[in-house]
Amino acid sequence: YAHDLGLAFQIADDLLDAEGDETVAGKKLRKDGEAGKATFLTLLGVERARAQCGMLVDQAIEHLRHYGPEADLLRAVARYVVERDH
Structure with missing residues (x-):
């Protein structure tokens, strides 16, 4: 459970960074792309x-x-990982 959830969380975080709304997220987004960081999205x-x-x-x-x-x-925690917007 924890392994799968951890990987899902990281992918969701990468998606949020690339596609999220900074106002909703409450943090600066698109940092990974600007830094040229390899993510699940780039892979x-x-x-x-x-x-x-x-x-x-x-x-x-x-x-x-x-x-x-x-x-x-x-x-519910597992479902929240893919539904979260911040």
């Missing part, structure tokens, strides 16, 4: 990175399949 492209992020979140949630409602918070 995979935006659409493939977005798909990979979604797959990783789904996979993280799947790791919790044997747990009942007590794992709902962890499922």
Whole structure:
């Protein structure tokens, strides 16, 4: 769960940096591109990175399949990773 969620978080962060709204995010964006930093987006492209992020979140949630409602918070955290805008 943690491994998949961590990678999804990083990809989502790369997407937010490239496509987010600075006013909503509350921080300076597009720093990675300006710095020429290699990111998941530069390696995979935006659409493939977005798909990979979604797959990783789904996979993280799947790791919790044997747990009942007590794992709902962890499922919600995983979904939040791809939905966040800041």
